[in-house]
Amino acid sequence: MSYQSINPNDGKTLKSFDTVSDKQLDASLALAETCFQSWKTMSYAARAAIIQKAAVLLRADVDSFAKLATLEMGKRINEARGEVKFSADILDYYAKNAEQFLSDTKLNPKKGEAHMESSPIGVLFCVEPWNFPYYQLARVVGPQLMAGNVLVVKHAGCVPQCAIAFEKLLIDAGAPVGAYTNLIISHEQAEKVIDDPRIKGVALTGSVSAGRSIAARAGLNLKKSSMELGGSDAFIVLEDADIEKTIPWAVWGRMYNGGQTCCAAKRFIVVDSIADQFLEKFTAALSALKAGDPMDEKTTQGPLSTEAAAVQLVKQVDEAVAHGATLLMGGKRMDRPGAFMEITMLTDIAPDNPAFRDEFFGPVVSFYRVKDEAAAIALANDSDFGLGGSVFTKDIARGKRVASQVNTGMMFINSLDWTDAELPFGGIKNSGYGRELGNMGIQEFVNKKLVRTIDLAAPV
Ligand code: NAP
Numbered sequence: 001m002s003y004q005s006i007n008p009n010d011g012k013t014l015k016s017f018d019t020v021s022d023k024q025l026d027a028s029l030a031l032a033e034t035c036f037q038s039w040k041t042m043s044y045a046a047r048a049a050i051i052q053k054a055a056v057l058l059r060a061d062v063d064s065f066a067k068l069a070t071l072e073m074g075k076r077i078n079e080a081r082g083e084v085k086f087s088a089d090i091l092d093y094y095a096k097n098a099e100q101f102l103s104d105t106k107l108n109p110k111k112g113e114a115h116m117e118s119s120p121i122g123v124l125f126c127v128e129p130w131n132f133p134y135y136q137l138a139r140v141v142g143p144q145l146m147a148g149n150v151l152v153v154k155h156a157g158c159v160p161q162c163a164i165a166f167e168k169l170l171i172d173a174g175a176p177v178g179a180y181t182n183l184i185i186s187h188e189q190a191e192k193v194i195d196d197p198r199i200k201g202v203a204l205t206g207s208v209s210a211g212r213s214i215a216a217r218a219g220l221n222l223k224k225s226s227m228e229l230g231g232s233d234a235f236i237v238l239e240d241a242d243i244e245k246t247i248p249w250a251v252w253g254r255m256y257n258g259g260q261t262c263c264a265a266k267r268f269i270v271v272d273s274i275a276d277q278f279l280e281k282f283t284a285a286l287s288a289l290k291a292g293d294p295m296d297e298k299t300t301q302g303p304l305s306t307e308a309a310a311v312q313l314v315k316q317v318d319e320a321v322a323h324g325a326t327l328l329m330g331g332k333r334m335d336r337p338g339a340f341m342e343i344t345m346l347t348d349i350a351p352d353n354p355a356f357r358d359e360f361f362g363p364v365v366s367f368y369r370v371k372d373e374a375a376a377i378a379l380a381n382d383s384d385f386g387l388g389g390s391v392f393t394k395d396i397a398r399g400k401r402v403a404s405q406v407n408t409g410m411m412f413i414n415s416l417d418w419t420d421a422e423l424p425f426g427g428i429k430n431s432g433y434g435r436e437l438g439n440m441g442i443q444e445f446v447n448k449k450l451v452r453t454i455d456l457a458a459p460v
Contacts (some may be wrong), residue, residue, distance in 0.1 A: 003158070004016050004158065004160075005071075005072050005158070005161050006158065008307065009074060009303050009337075009338045009339075011339075017184050020189075022189065022192070028181045029123065029196055032179075033123055033178075035179050039145075039148060039176065039178075040119070040148040047095075047098075047145060048096070048146065049174070050145075050173050051145060051146060052091070054091050054141075054169050055089075055091040056173075057172055057173055058087060058091070058134075059085065062081050063081070065080075068165055069083065069134065071295075072130075072162055073131070073305040073306075074302045074304065074338075076294045076300075083132055084134055086135060087137070088138075090135070090142045092421075093142065094146040095146060098143070101443070102147060103118075104117045109454075111456075112454025113454075114451065114452040115450075115451055116450055118447065119446060119447045120149040120447075121149060121446065122149060122199075124149050124151050124199070124203060125193050125202045125203070126144075126151055126153045126202075127153075127205070127206060127210065128205055130155075130158050131257060132257070132261075133162035133163070137155070137163075139205075139425075139441070140153070140436070141166075141180060143442035144442075144445060145180065146442065147442050149200075149201075150178060150180070151180050151181070152193065153167075153180065153183060154183050154185055156206075166182070167181065190214070194221060201223055202214060202215075202224070203226045203436075204432075205228040208229050210229075211430075224445060225434070226436070226445075227433055228434070228436060229385075229430060229432040230387070231385045232359050233263055233265055233387055233388045233390070233408070234266075234376075234379070234389040234390070235265035235416075236270075236380060238391065238398070238402070239271045240393050243281065245414065247278070247282055247285050249390075251282070251289075252416060254365055255289065258363065259363040262387055262431075263387050263425075266364075267366045267379075267380070268365055270370070271369075271376060275369045282365075287329070289301040301343065303340045304339040307339050309339060310333060310340065310341050313361065313364065314331075314341060316354075316358065316364075317331050320349065320353055323353040323355065324350055325346045325347065325350075326346070326347050327344070327345070329344060329345045330343050330363075330364075341363060344364045344365065345364075345365040346366050346367065349368065357384055373402060376402075377405045381405075381406060381407050385430050385431045386430070386431045387426075388410035389403075389408045390412040390414075391406075391412075392414055396414075399414065400413065408428065408431070409425075409428050409435075410426075422437070422439075423437060423438050424439075424441060
């Protein structure tokens with residue numbers, strides 16, 4: 001098996017990489033385990049110096065990192081630059097805050113005194129997706145290396161050059177051999193890694209099907225895991241929404257990163273009295289986007305990540321229509337080279353249509369009209385996913401009341417500013433479990449040890 005770096009803008013193969021042999025894989029795990037023994041004893045300040053240096057190097061070379069992502073997975077160049085800078089911010093955030101997050105916590109038992117201490121658990125196996133080829137890595141590198149764990153990472157098969165560039169970044173920043181290892185391995189080898197006793201925890205960001213198989217394997221081995229999976233987030237528009245502000249967020253929420261974001265707005269649930277107005281303006285704004293080379297700053301719609309992704313998405317839309325959905329716009333591949341698909345809008349999606357439950361990972365809008373706020377909340381909650389969602393209303397208190405009733409891990413009111421280093425990210429239901437980022441993210445893979453001191457008479 002090989003990892004293929006293919007430019008989705010024109011279908012040209014850039015590079016291929018063979019998976020490593022089992023012997024090489026074993027050697028990588030041994031190096032990681034050896035590294036852990038010294039890395040865990042290093043001071044926070046010493047680890048922070050390396051992580052901060054990695055942030056400095058990222059910022060110094062934003063363009064090279066960004067161009068690689070654009071070439072390998074089609075992210076528009078300005079979005080790629082933003083991702084690189086944000087990845088540096090995440091590294092800095094944990095370099096600055098890890099020691100405080102993991103400091104001892106005093107407890108207040110009725111008798112004696114007690115505290116909790118936090119210690120690293122060992123080598124973690126991270127499996128990461130292509131859609132944010134650096135940010136996803138920063139989300140595990142910042143917290144986990146600062147916590148004193150070390151990482152072996154399987155990145156997605158279509159972004160091998162980004163994966164290698166990030167490993168080199170950490171080596172250039174002074175990380176010891178074994179602190180961060182990029183593994184070019186098959187799914188079968190990934191199973192062996194999870195089984196390996198040197199691995200103490202498993203973190204996956206990816207699809208539901210990958211989550212089921214990786215979490216099951218981790219469970220068999222009684223290893224702690226965190227799962228950041230897919231989503232089908234509701235974008236709720238109430239009748240008192242400021243429509244001029246809502247439309248740009250609707251476009252951004254669906255189309256950012258080519259529509260390939262886990263917490264993208266995927267189901268647009270609009271109260272009937274404002275639905276015609278919303279639909280007209282939303283359709284016009286989507287139609288104004290211009291497909292083109294993602295390396296060109298003027299392009300406002302890039303390709304999908306791979307040819308296979310485009311084929312799969314058109315198939316899903318065809319299936320939705322075959323099950324009774326109405327196409328309001330798009331629906332086909334674009335008549336041009338590369339993995340481009342027309343911006344598509346579906347409506348009349350009945351609950352028995354597969355499109356009602358599935359995630360559309362690309363430029364496909366699912367549009368629903370509802371009679372009122374209560375119906376919007378009920379429809380938002382009629383989902384197997386529970387990652388994020390949003391609500392648009394001029395009444396913030398109302399927005400908060402709606403947000404509280406939607407069953408997801410994250411809710412956003414009047415904007416879709418999804419992620420910041422300091423805010424926990426993650427979902428419930430089929431969107432997975434555990435949180436990345438913020439203080440919660442660094443607590444996922446540490447041993448929380450109780451230490452109690454009490455002066456009691458000896459038991460008789
Ligand atoms: P994917 O197919 O699950 O791939 C994600 C990663 O898992 C890749 O490294 C992939 O490797 C690996 N993988 C998949 N099946 C595996 C298996 N059986 N054993 C070992 N490794 C396996 O996901 P995708 O479709 O490329 O990525 C998009 C998905 O990720 C969407 O569902 C999206 O919503 C979700 N996502 C979630 C978050 C979040 O934070 N919740 C963030 C971003 C994306 P190969 O490439 O080699 O197959």
